[in-house]
Amino acid sequence: MSFINFSSREITCKIVYYGPGLCGKTTNLQYIYNKTDPQLRGKMISLATETERTLFFDFLPIAFGEIRGFKIRFQLYTVPGQIFYDASRKLILKGVDGIVFVADSQIARLEANEESMENLKSNLAEQGYSLEKVPYVIQYNKRDMPNIAPVEELRALLNPKGVPDFEAVASQGIGVFETLKSIAKLVLVEVRRQAG
Amino acid sequence: MTEPQMVMYEEEYRQIQAIVSRLVKEANARVVFVIDKNGQEIAKAGEVDQLDTTSLASLTAGNIAATGGIAKLLREKEFTTQFHEGERANIHIQLVGNRVILVVIFDNKTSLGLVRLRVKKASEELNAVFEELLRKVADPNRESPFAEITDEDIDNLFKD
Numbered sequence: 001m002s003f004i005n006f007s008s009r010e011i012t013c014k015i016v017y018y019g020p021g022l023c024g025k026t027t028n029l030q031y032i033y034n035k036t037d038p039q040l041r042g043k044m045i046s047l048a049t050e051t052e053r054t055l056f057f058d059f060l061p062i063a064f065g066e067i068r069g070f071k072i073r074f075q076l077y078t079v080p081g082q083i084f085y086d087a088s089r090k091l092i093l094k095g096v097d098g099i100v101f102v103a104d105s106q107i108a109r110l111e112a113n114e115e116s117m118e119n120l121k122s123n124l125a126e127q128g129y130s131l132e133k134v135p136y137v138i139q140y141n142k143r144d145m146p147n148i149a150p151v152e153e154l155r156a157l158l159n160p161k162g163v164p165d166f167e168a169v170a171s172q173g174i175g176v177f178e179t180l181k182s183i184a185k186l187v188l189v190e191v192r193r194q195a196g
Numbered sequence: 197m198t199e200p201q202m203v204m205y206e207e208e209y210r211q212i213q214a215i216v217s218r219l220v221k222e223a224n225a226r227v228v229f230v231i232d233k234n235g236q237e238i239a240k241a242g243e244v245d246q247l248d249t250t251s252l253a254s255l256t257a258g259n260i261a262a263t264g265g266i267a268k269l270l271r272e273k274e275f276t277t278q279f280h281e282g283e284r285a286n287i288h289i290q291l292v293g294n295r296v297i298l299v300v301i302f303d304n305k306t307s308l309g310l311v312r313l314r315v316k317k318a319s320e321e322l323n324a325v326f327e328e329l330l331r332k333v334a335d336p337n338r339e340s341p342f343a344e345i346t347d348e349d350i351d352n353l354f355k356d
Contacts, residue, residue, distance in 0.1 A: 007209035
């Protein structure tokens, strides 16, 4: 649910990075944090376990410039990927404006990707949302790993609708900003559609 | 989407800011702020200069969301109040109209009793303002800064 503030002349939107455990959601946010001008970003918060697995969420606020005198801000969240944190994932999806589904390209994780995509659909449905309405993009991460599935196979499994998708190596920053810009743009187009 | 866009207009912002500023004084608190349930900051007052209110807003909303999740499991409607006591600072978190969150940070210059009393009054006032705001937002003829923007405006934002 975007927030249009006429008083501070700001528009804030919420983007959630979703995907199976260890697919690189937090790594995406860390790269964005490290490469964004400190004046355009806030602090990154990670609520993680002692072994650095996401426990509740990561949070990173960033600014993207102005449109017609309104500052455009995005709040980036990740969900915990591990299966048993489902209750937390549902909470973080509340009020979402756009989703980045981060898939793990490794063959051994194909099933985990599919499960996570199904989990995303059912968690959205519980709140009256659906992937038909919420803008989303897909990132095929870990393209540098040895045993990876071809993009075509991942696409057939995860992207039947043909939404924008990107190959990435988030740990090196490859594909990270392309993914972010793509979802940010889709979200703004949707905000405009709702306003019109 | 099921939820409408949250919109804040100048008039309601001034009313909310007035309530929040008064609450800081009347409760003798250090900081008061109002955020929506998604963690977006709406208004703040008091010693906010040294405070990362963006992070606080996001964490408080996460906290309220988690507590709401616990309530649901216990078949409670909601736990509307939370209080955390520290050595130097205490924080009182109040859900207002199941819509926004009123946060008061205070120290030993005041008491929990006084904070609770003032929060109750401020919550009622805030609730009335947000009711009015929701009515405005639901008006199909309301102005929107976004209805007029072009594809070019959006593209320009992402130029390298």
